Each structure stands twice: as structure tokens, then as C-alpha cells.
Amino acid sequence: MKVLIIASGRGRRIERIFSPKPLLPLLGLSLIERIILTVKREGLKDFVIVVGYLKEKIKEKLRNGDRWGVNIEYVENEQWEKENGVSILCAHSLIRENFILLMADHIFEGNILRKLLKQNLECAGILCVDKNPGDYIDLNDATKVKLREGMVEDIGKDLEKWDAIDTGIFLLSPQIFEVLEENLSQGKTTLSEGIKALASRGVKTIDIEDNFWIDIDTEKDLKNAEIILLKKARKLTDGIISCYLNRPLSAFFTKMLVKKNISPNAISFLSFFIALLASFFFSQGGYFFNFLGGVFTQLSSVVDGCDGEIAKLKFEESGYGAWLDTCLDRYADALIILGICLGLSRNVFLKNIWMVGFFALLGSFMNSYTAIKYDVLFREKNVRPKIRVGRDLRCFFIMVGAIFGHLFFILYLLAFLTNAESIRRIYILGRRRNEKNL
Amino acid sequence: MKVLIIASGRGRRIERIFSPKPLLPLLGLSLIERIILTVKREGLKDFVIVVGYLKEKIKEKLRNGDRWGVNIEYVENEQWEKENGVSILCAHSLIRENFILLMADHIFEGNILRKLLKQNLECAGILCVDKNPGDYIDLNDATKVKLREGMVEDIGKDLEKWDAIDTGIFLLSPQIFEVLEENLSQGKTTLSEGIKALASRGVKTIDIEDNFWIDIDTEKDLKNAEIILLKKARKLTDGIISCYLNRPLSAFFTKMLVKKNISPNAISFLSFFIALLASFFFSQGGYFFNFLGGVFTQLSSVVDGCDGEIAKLKFEESGYGAWLDTCLDRYADALIILGICLGLSRNVFLKNIWMVGFFALLGSFMNSYTAIKYDVLFREKNVRPKIRVGRDLRCFFIMVGAIFGHLFFILYLLAFLTNAESIRRIYILGRRRNEKNL
Incomplete structure (x- = not known):
């Protein structure tokens, strides 16, 4: 199964410290290296990485993945300033089967992926959600999910009533590309809007329970990630x-x-x-x-x-x-x-x-x-x-x-x-x- | 799967030392206890034991198998002085499916049974044979097997040309009972004659390779078994x-x-x-x-x-x-x-x-x-x-x-x-x- 990582964005809120964000160092590894190594340990080795902002730097750093024993293909998104749905669409030609979708700035524990990989995809997609987000998760900025019987009912940053937080870790069928294309023609370009549209075909959720994940957007997130990873390493x-x-x-x-x-x-x-x-x-x-x-x-x-x-x-x-x-x-x-x-x-x-x-x-x-x-x-x-x-x-x-x-x-x-x-x-x-x- | 053990014979050649032979002590365990424990370690727990000579002593010693966590049923063979085919026939009513057949005086390493249990019985039976018998095996008394393409072609004590020795360890389909009945009506009462008749329906063989087995008939066999078991225990x-x-x-x-x-x-x-x-x-x-x-x-x-x-x-x-x-x-x-x-x-x-x-x-x-x-x-x-x-x-x-x-x-x-x-x-x-x- 291929793993698609979205690493095209600019990461404005943290570029004062480091840019591009996927290469932001966190305890000896860049964010994207940590994600690749987390995924590799769960047995997946084929990566497709969508690059955009400062793409040469990322490609130069990761190369073809040889040194970790994985394969990396790159897709370039010239319109990286647009929302992430556009980046995902860029990978359409390389992905024909069910795939894992990850964000380059979402650090997570391998257990979450292990749990996800045990699932059979019997609907259009599975989203890992956090029903009990830690206090280090910035709820204002987080993507919320409303559930009905374990399926995504609604998703977005501005939901008033919600049951869980979107962790940015997905198992998706290629149907997502159709949905995103359709959205694009209506001017909708975010992944959340894509998932919302896909929800009509059925998007299941699984709870990450007490496993750790964090979306690193700010310096404070980085500090929190550092503290928690150090604690987990003991x-x-x-x-x-x-x-x-x-x-x-x-x-x-x-x-x-x-x-x-x-x-x-x-x-x-x-x-x-x-x-x-x-x-x-x-x-x-x-x-x-x-x-x-x-x-x-x-x-x-x-x-x-x-x-x-x-x-x-x-x-x-x-x-x-x-x-x-x-x-x-x-x-x-x-x-x-x-x-x-x-x-x-x-x-x-x-x-x-x-x-x-x-x-x-x-x-x-x-x-x-x-x-x-x-x-x-x-x-x-x-x-x-x-x-x-x-x-x-x-x-x-x-x-x-x-x-x-x-x-x-x-x-x-x-x-x-x-x-x-x-x-x-x-x-x-x-x-x-x-x-x-x- | 049930395990049938033939423990009905008299064991004349060793009764000077101990009788009945199944209870003959060998390094802290009787022969039949050692067999039960060997089988149990390979995961089988349902035993049918055919008793005859001094049957009460055997039943008194083994009881229902509780103390080893196994189940033992007994079948009595009043005609225990006849050949072993008769003993096997006595168990017919208790055995409806494929079963393991063992002799109470044949000591063997668990590996042999493990190998046998990995086989799918696609013919009438599988016999474990020893293609390279150790010098402690009494070839005059042993049952020889002639093979053709891994199947039993002929079997008996007096074969002039043979390829392997019968170890007395079988995986059999209930067809053996039909064959033994038929043999009995013709006055043939040995297991070997039964296997010979069954061979026309297909009896596969597997080689025990360098695993140990011995048929204990004499004092010398007992000594040899002791020496080899002690060596294997190191x-x-x-x-x-x-x-x-x-x-x-x-x-x-x-x-x-x-x-x-x-x-x-x-x-x-x-x-x-x-x-x-x-x-x-x-x-x-x-x-x-x-x-x-x-x-x-x-x-x-x-x-x-x-x-x-x-x-x-x-x-x-x-x-x-x-x-x-x-x-x-x-x-x-x-x-x-x-x-x-x-x-x-x-x-x-x-x-x-x-x-x-x-x-x-x-x-x-x-x-x-x-x-x-x-x-x-x-x-x-x-x-x-x-x-x-x-x-x-x-x-x-x-x-x-x-x-x-x-x-x-x-x-x-x-x-x-x-x-x-x-x-x-x-x-x-x-x-x-x-x-x-x-």
C-alpha cells in the first residue's frame, strides 16, 4: 500500500524558526523523516510525497529513500499556495489503489497506524480521530469531526458541535480523487471539504485512544511535541x-x-x-x-x-x-x-x-x-x-x-x-x- | 484428533524384568507414560488405549489421564493373545475420524509426531518410516517397508528387499477398520497385513530423518533406549x-x-x-x-x-x-x-x-x-x-x-x-x- 504525504505547504506560523516546515528539526530528526520512519516500522515502504514550497530542499534531503530502505516518489504541486486538496489531486496519476494519507507536519505514534492497517476498507475511507484530545491540541485551529454511529457525518474547522478531532491520518480509496475533482470544479479546495463530500459514500472513523499525535503549526506545538516525545522515550x-x-x-x-x-x-x-x-x-x-x-x-x-x-x-x-x-x-x-x-x-x-x-x-x-x-x-x-x-x-x-x-x-x-x-x-x-x- | 495406543500385549521377552510391558519403567517414567507425555506436548489430548494382558494394572496406573490434563478411554481386548490387528479393531466403536496410531512399547521423539501432524491425510494412511535405522534397531525383528514413490508397496517382517523400517507411528483414516475386518474374515490378524491391504488404497510414508525411536522388546533395547535418552537430554x-x-x-x-x-x-x-x-x-x-x-x-x-x-x-x-x-x-x-x-x-x-x-x-x-x-x-x-x-x-x-x-x-x-x-x-x-x- 502506498503512503501519500502532503509536504507542499509553506508553514508560515513557524517559518521564523525553520523553513520548509517538513524539514523542521525535532529531537534529531526532521518532521517528515520521523513520519517516514514511523511508517516504515509498521511495514510500509512506498511513499509518494507531494512537494511545493522549497521543494528542492526537501528532495535534496530525502532523495529516493534508499538510506532508510524505502522508495520515495515525488509529485510537484506548482499551486502549493492553494489548499491541501489540490496537493492530493496532484498525486492522482501515481495512486490507483487504497492508500494511506498523512500530513508532513502531523507527528504520531506508530500504534495509530498499526491499528488503522488492521482495518479492512469496506467504505470510501477511514479517518483516525481523537475523541479525547490532549490539552496541547489547539482546538481553535483543529479540524473537528461530527460522528454518527462511528461514521463521519460532518467535518470542518468551524463545527459548533463535534465529537472528535481529525488527526490527519487516513486510509482512503481512490474515490477521494473523484470527489476532490468534483469539488475543485465548484471551487472547493480543502481536504476537509473532500472528506465531507466523501462522507456520503461512507467514511468510517477509528479512535486513536490514548496514543499520541500532534499537528505542529507553531513554536508552542514544537515545544509540546518535544516534551511528550521525550516522556514517551523513557x-x-x-x-x-x-x-x-x-x-x-x-x-x-x-x-x-x-x-x-x-x-x-x-x-x-x-x-x-x-x-x-x-x-x-x-x-x-x-x-x-x-x-x-x-x-x-x-x-x-x-x-x-x-x-x-x-x-x-x-x-x-x-x-x-x-x-x-x-x-x-x-x-x-x-x-x-x-x-x-x-x-x-x-x-x-x-x-x-x-x-x-x-x-x-x-x-x-x-x-x-x-x-x-x-x-x-x-x-x-x-x-x-x-x-x-x-x-x-x-x-x-x-x-x-x-x-x-x-x-x-x-x-x-x-x-x-x-x-x-x-x-x-x-x-x-x-x-x-x-x-x-x- | 484421537490417539490410539495398543497396550494389550504380554511382552514375553521382557517380562522377566517387568510386566505388563507398557508400565516398564524407563528413566523415571513408564513406557506408556512417556508416550502420553510426548503426544501431549505436541498438542493432542484424547487417548484411546487398548488394554488386555494385566489390564487392571494399566488402568489403575493411568486412570482417566486427569493428572496430565489428558482424557483416556479404555478398550478391552479379551483376545489379547492374538496379533495386534485384533486390538486395533476393538477400538472401532470409539474412533470415527482420522486418528494417530501408536504402540505402547515404541518410544519416540516428539519431532516425529510434529512432522506427521503437519501432513494432510489425502490417502488412506501415513506411516512414519526410518530409512536409516540406527544400529540399536534389531533388524531381524523389525517390520520392513518397501516403497514406491514414497508410498507403501509392501510391508512385513520377512521382506527380502526393503527401503525403510516401520516405526509403528501412523496417521490413519478409519478405512483401516474395514480392511482389518476383511482380513480377519480371511484369518489375517496382524497390523502389517492390514497396512499391506490398505496400501492398495494408498499409504504414504514420511521419513523420520535423524529423530530417535526404538521398539522396546528386550532388555538390550531398554538399555539402548536409556543410553540414547540420556544423551538426548544433554x-x-x-x-x-x-x-x-x-x-x-x-x-x-x-x-x-x-x-x-x-x-x-x-x-x-x-x-x-x-x-x-x-x-x-x-x-x-x-x-x-x-x-x-x-x-x-x-x-x-x-x-x-x-x-x-x-x-x-x-x-x-x-x-x-x-x-x-x-x-x-x-x-x-x-x-x-x-x-x-x-x-x-x-x-x-x-x-x-x-x-x-x-x-x-x-x-x-x-x-x-x-x-x-x-x-x-x-x-x-x-x-x-x-x-x-x-x-x-x-x-x-x-x-x-x-x-x-x-x-x-x-x-x-x-x-x-x-x-x-x-x-x-x-x-x-x-x-x-x-x-x-x-
């Missing part, structure tokens, strides 16, 4: 420290790093390197170095959250990348504890340091080892665990211990806490061993 | 020590333990407990205790191989069980290294013991951690890695070090070897990261 199994303390910092780093041409794996190594520095500081002993070690440990933990977020935001997620990250984390954990033991053992009055360190290492490993299976419990139900003894908590404890000069106590605490938690998980999983997927 | 990713050194011992323990009513998880705890003893011995220091520690470490490693084998042999495999085993192994690893460090540190002349122990622990953990992903490479291709740095090798090294009085050197070696191997795996997996499943 891991569901984030611990309490990741969630509430690391987030502002981590979002800052992610926002900064996602715009650079740095691979997620490189970020994993960066986090490891910071942990290595922490280990070195700890190994020197004394309050000043311990303080530095603590801060760097926490910093490493913050940066550690960025690789996955960046991979997600840039569609660069890989099984190997996620796994490499956990391997490096294990080495980082070990080196930090080693550094602490080396530093503390300079103080001859503390006995048993190594044995406590040994158990802290064992426990932190078992935490990660058991997490692989334990997290499944939460991922399945799509909930966050209330308190999760994870790397974020361990690193935070170490920082606190270092700052307050109680590293040895913290080492004891970690040795106890992490092992107790691991044994608890083994027990819990044992009790629930007959549930599926465990 | 993990494919077994290391070199598991494979060549631990095997005789491990097979001995497995054979002994599988007959007891001990759960695989209990064996995992037993192995852990032996490691705990090893750790205690090591912690006492001195050659004698180190020697004991070394031997117990290796013993723990041997017993550690038994839980999975027993689970497999008794159809008690579980994801949780396998995972619990690896968690206990991690704790066992850590405690053994801890014991060694404690014991060695009684000798004040050795410096850096704890740091070396720390890296040995780290490396042995990373070995297990990376193995999860690394082993996929081998499991996919169904090959054993040539040399695998795994728990078997680590435990063996520790025993050798203890026996030769070079534990500290071994600790160094492990610290180096396990970390080097882990880093190598991370590198290898990185290079192959674009392969599927990685």
Missing part, C-alpha cells in the same frame, strides 16, 4: 530515582545529544567512561575524591538513561545496543564498587571491606540478572513497579554515601539490600511461575 | 568439560535421581548446597580443606547438569526451573570464590587476593550474562561451540588448582580468562549484530 521499568530525580537532567542531556550525530552505543560508552572516572576518584580515598566519585557515579547513571532514549527518538533501537548497554553497566557497577573498596582499604581501621564489597557486587549483579525476568511482570501489565531496586537507586545511594562521608555504611546497605531484593524476586517469580511468559 | 551448549569429563558421572547421577520422586528444582538446590560446602571447605584454608573444596566444587558442577536432564527426561521442564538454576549457579559461583578468597587471605603473604577474587567474580558473572545472547548463535545453527568458557570449565579449573595447590594462580587465571572471554563475546556479537535474533 523506559517503563525506570526506577524511582530515574523517574523523579534524574529526569530533568536526563531530558536535558538527551535533548542536547539527540541533535548531535552521536550513536546510542557511543552514549553507552560515554556513561561507562564517566563511571570509570568515578571509580578512579573513589580509589584515591579521602573525602574530596569520594565526593567527586559520588557525583560522577550519579552523572554516569543519568547519562546511562540517555542512550535508550536517543535510540528510541531516532528510530535506532537495536537488540544489540540495549544488550551492550547492560553489559557496560555491569562492568561500570563492578568498577565503581572496586574503586570504593580500594579507596576505603587505604584506611586500615576498616575491616571486612572487601567482603562487603564482594557481596555488594554479587547483589548488584543478581539485581540485574533477576531483573530480566522480573521486569516481564510489569511490562506485561504496562505498569511501573512502585519501588524498583535498580541501577538508578544503587548509584544514587553511592552518591549520597559519598557526599555524607558514609561510603562504607552504604556499601553494607547495598550488599544487604541488593541481595535481599534478588532473593525476594526469585521467591516472587517462583510463586508466580505458572503464569505465562515466566 | 544441553547443546554444554562445555568441553561437561561433554567429555562430567558425562559418565552426570549420567550416573541422573539415572539414579530420575527414578526417585525428586523435582528438578530440588536437584538445583542440592547442587547449590554442595557448592556451599565447597565454599566452607575453601574458607578454612590449607591443602586438605582446599582439596575437599575442589572436589566438592567439581561435584556441584556435575550435579548441576542433572536438574535439566531430569526435567527433560520427565517432561517437567519449566522456564522458571531453568532460570532458578542459573540464579543458584550465580550464587554458588560467588560463594566458591568468596570461600577461596577467605581461605587464601589467612595466608598474609599473598597480596591482592581480594582484588583478583573480585575480578574472578566479575568475569564469571559476565560469562553467564553474555552467554544468554552468545549461545543463541550456536543454538540457531544447532551446533556445539568448540570450546566454551562456561561454569563447567571454571569449576574444573578450581578443582585442578585446589588439587595441585595452586588456587591463587587459578584465581588469577579465571579473573583473566573469564573477563577476556566476556569482552570477546561482546565484540563478536557486535560484529554480528545485524543477524536476526541477536
Whole structure:
């Protein structure tokens, strides 16, 4: 099935920041790249893009789609200053079958498209609507839809009574072209008018439920999109420290790093390197170095959250990348504890340091080892665990211990806490061993 | 689809050992239980069992199948001393559709049935044949099959020219009953004669390829079945020590333990407990205790191989069980290294013991951690890695070090070897990261 993207408009309200709008950067990808990658992940690869305003820039950037493994054909709309119905008509010659219609400035979650692609088109079209628009949706500017028994009854920007918002995501039969032609002869040029006319032949709607979409027209929309995408990029199994303390910092780093041409794996190594520095500081002993070690440990933990977020935001997620990250984390954990033991053992009055360190290492490993299976419990139900003894908590404890000069106590605490938690998980999983997927 | 099992015969050649033959114990399960569990795992749950000789014993043992979650109906054959065709005829009233026919004394791998169940029965029957029978198959007693273009042309014990051996595993249409009735009126009572008559209506064959089956008629067959099942129960990713050194011992323990009513998880705890003893011995220091520690470490490693084998042999495999085993192994690893460090540190002349122990622990953990992903490479291709740095090798090294009085050197070696191997795996997996499943 072909995917038609309308990328011909000028985007006046945001051109102060960037122009043309389809190439507007948002967290490391232009709007249209993000749409192409979202669509590609749902299995569609044939794109028709209608360009108009600054068309050469768009074509130069996207080319034929090879580098993403997709095919892009271009249609030029010389009358790009007219409404979007005209742009769609331009693609008529390239589209003979049912197709997906998208707007270059409408960012959305892949789930919406996945849901749409499961539908059989038994009428003239299907429109994805948002029955419960978030407060970041500008309702004045949005296209409203009035429904009757799940079908479009009326559509337009100025409806007084409406049931849902048009998300700009469609599955359409080629009948739309006939309707738009007819409209054009009557001087009507918007897509909404086309859909309104098509409604007499039957246009079904499906609700996007709590999936995210946004139409980016203004700087404020862009900010909102950034905030929401960053939030969506976070891991569901984030611990309490990741969630509430690391987030502002981590979002800052992610926002900064996602715009650079740095691979997620490189970020994993960066986090490891910071942990290595922490280990070195700890190994020197004394309050000043311990303080530095603590801060760097926490910093490493913050940066550690960025690789996955960046991979997600840039569609660069890989099984190997996620796994490499956990391997490096294990080495980082070990080196930090080693550094602490080396530093503390300079103080001859503390006995048993190594044995406590040994158990802290064992426990932190078992935490990660058991997490692989334990997290499944939460991922399945799509909930966050209330308190999760994870790397974020361990690193935070170490920082606190270092700052307050109680590293040895913290080492004891970690040795106890992490092992107790691991044994608890083994027990819990044992009790629930007959549930599926465990 | 119903599964008909013929369990009516007397089994004269083995009754010296056990009678009735369907209840003959083989590695913790009776022959017929093993068949029922093999079939159940392939998704079939409705059994019809023809009983005759000592029928009450069989019914008393299997009951209605509830405890395995299957349904068992019984048919009694008062003329059980006659040939097996008569037994099959007894089930006529209970079977109206295509069915699977099995013999209570033919042990086989589930793969064979899986392959058979994928077939569409477009002729009168399908017979699983062995074109390349192993040397443990008694060819004098076996039923031979002559093929023409994959169909049965002739079948019988005394064929001079034959292409394959009848494995006693069939998918049959109810036409077999008509044919057997007709045969009976002519005084022919064997299944082979029935299949021969059915061949005129078309009986297809499928080759079992290198899957295992055996017809257990004699004590020698039973021994062979035991040896082969034990071999099949071993993990494919077994290391070199598991494979060549631990095997005789491990097979001995497995054979002994599988007959007891001990759960695989209990064996995992037993192995852990032996490691705990090893750790205690090591912690006492001195050659004698180190020697004991070394031997117990290796013993723990041997017993550690038994839980999975027993689970497999008794159809008690579980994801949780396998995972619990690896968690206990991690704790066992850590405690053994801890014991060694404690014991060695009684000798004040050795410096850096704890740091070396720390890296040995780290490396042995990373070995297990990376193995999860690394082993996929081998499991996919169904090959054993040539040399695998795994728990078997680590435990063996520790025993050798203890026996030769070079534990500290071994600790160094492990610290180096396990970390080097882990880093190598991370590198290898990185290079192959674009392969599927990685």
C-alpha cells in the first residue's frame, strides 16, 4: 500500500524558526523523516510525497529513500499556495489503489497506524480521530469531526458541535480523487471539504485512544511535541530515582545529544567512561575524591538513561545496543564498587571491606540478572513497579554515601539490600511461575 | 484428533524384568507414560488405549489421564493373545475420524509426531518410516517397508528387499477398520497385513530423518533406549568439560535421581548446597580443606547438569526451573570464590587476593550474562561451540588448582580468562549484530 504525504505547504506560523516546515528539526530528526520512519516500522515502504514550497530542499534531503530502505516518489504541486486538496489531486496519476494519507507536519505514534492497517476498507475511507484530545491540541485551529454511529457525518474547522478531532491520518480509496475533482470544479479546495463530500459514500472513523499525535503549526506545538516525545522515550521499568530525580537532567542531556550525530552505543560508552572516572576518584580515598566519585557515579547513571532514549527518538533501537548497554553497566557497577573498596582499604581501621564489597557486587549483579525476568511482570501489565531496586537507586545511594562521608555504611546497605531484593524476586517469580511468559 | 495406543500385549521377552510391558519403567517414567507425555506436548489430548494382558494394572496406573490434563478411554481386548490387528479393531466403536496410531512399547521423539501432524491425510494412511535405522534397531525383528514413490508397496517382517523400517507411528483414516475386518474374515490378524491391504488404497510414508525411536522388546533395547535418552537430554551448549569429563558421572547421577520422586528444582538446590560446602571447605584454608573444596566444587558442577536432564527426561521442564538454576549457579559461583578468597587471605603473604577474587567474580558473572545472547548463535545453527568458557570449565579449573595447590594462580587465571572471554563475546556479537535474533 502506498503512503501519500502532503509536504507542499509553506508553514508560515513557524517559518521564523525553520523553513520548509517538513524539514523542521525535532529531537534529531526532521518532521517528515520521523513520519517516514514511523511508517516504515509498521511495514510500509512506498511513499509518494507531494512537494511545493522549497521543494528542492526537501528532495535534496530525502532523495529516493534508499538510506532508510524505502522508495520515495515525488509529485510537484506548482499551486502549493492553494489548499491541501489540490496537493492530493496532484498525486492522482501515481495512486490507483487504497492508500494511506498523512500530513508532513502531523507527528504520531506508530500504534495509530498499526491499528488503522488492521482495518479492512469496506467504505470510501477511514479517518483516525481523537475523541479525547490532549490539552496541547489547539482546538481553535483543529479540524473537528461530527460522528454518527462511528461514521463521519460532518467535518470542518468551524463545527459548533463535534465529537472528535481529525488527526490527519487516513486510509482512503481512490474515490477521494473523484470527489476532490468534483469539488475543485465548484471551487472547493480543502481536504476537509473532500472528506465531507466523501462522507456520503461512507467514511468510517477509528479512535486513536490514548496514543499520541500532534499537528505542529507553531513554536508552542514544537515545544509540546518535544516534551511528550521525550516522556514517551523513557523506559517503563525506570526506577524511582530515574523517574523523579534524574529526569530533568536526563531530558536535558538527551535533548542536547539527540541533535548531535552521536550513536546510542557511543552514549553507552560515554556513561561507562564517566563511571570509570568515578571509580578512579573513589580509589584515591579521602573525602574530596569520594565526593567527586559520588557525583560522577550519579552523572554516569543519568547519562546511562540517555542512550535508550536517543535510540528510541531516532528510530535506532537495536537488540544489540540495549544488550551492550547492560553489559557496560555491569562492568561500570563492578568498577565503581572496586574503586570504593580500594579507596576505603587505604584506611586500615576498616575491616571486612572487601567482603562487603564482594557481596555488594554479587547483589548488584543478581539485581540485574533477576531483573530480566522480573521486569516481564510489569511490562506485561504496562505498569511501573512502585519501588524498583535498580541501577538508578544503587548509584544514587553511592552518591549520597559519598557526599555524607558514609561510603562504607552504604556499601553494607547495598550488599544487604541488593541481595535481599534478588532473593525476594526469585521467591516472587517462583510463586508466580505458572503464569505465562515466566 | 484421537490417539490410539495398543497396550494389550504380554511382552514375553521382557517380562522377566517387568510386566505388563507398557508400565516398564524407563528413566523415571513408564513406557506408556512417556508416550502420553510426548503426544501431549505436541498438542493432542484424547487417548484411546487398548488394554488386555494385566489390564487392571494399566488402568489403575493411568486412570482417566486427569493428572496430565489428558482424557483416556479404555478398550478391552479379551483376545489379547492374538496379533495386534485384533486390538486395533476393538477400538472401532470409539474412533470415527482420522486418528494417530501408536504402540505402547515404541518410544519416540516428539519431532516425529510434529512432522506427521503437519501432513494432510489425502490417502488412506501415513506411516512414519526410518530409512536409516540406527544400529540399536534389531533388524531381524523389525517390520520392513518397501516403497514406491514414497508410498507403501509392501510391508512385513520377512521382506527380502526393503527401503525403510516401520516405526509403528501412523496417521490413519478409519478405512483401516474395514480392511482389518476383511482380513480377519480371511484369518489375517496382524497390523502389517492390514497396512499391506490398505496400501492398495494408498499409504504414504514420511521419513523420520535423524529423530530417535526404538521398539522396546528386550532388555538390550531398554538399555539402548536409556543410553540414547540420556544423551538426548544433554544441553547443546554444554562445555568441553561437561561433554567429555562430567558425562559418565552426570549420567550416573541422573539415572539414579530420575527414578526417585525428586523435582528438578530440588536437584538445583542440592547442587547449590554442595557448592556451599565447597565454599566452607575453601574458607578454612590449607591443602586438605582446599582439596575437599575442589572436589566438592567439581561435584556441584556435575550435579548441576542433572536438574535439566531430569526435567527433560520427565517432561517437567519449566522456564522458571531453568532460570532458578542459573540464579543458584550465580550464587554458588560467588560463594566458591568468596570461600577461596577467605581461605587464601589467612595466608598474609599473598597480596591482592581480594582484588583478583573480585575480578574472578566479575568475569564469571559476565560469562553467564553474555552467554544468554552468545549461545543463541550456536543454538540457531544447532551446533556445539568448540570450546566454551562456561561454569563447567571454571569449576574444573578450581578443582585442578585446589588439587595441585595452586588456587591463587587459578584465581588469577579465571579473573583473566573469564573477563577476556566476556569482552570477546561482546565484540563478536557486535560484529554480528545485524543477524536476526541477536
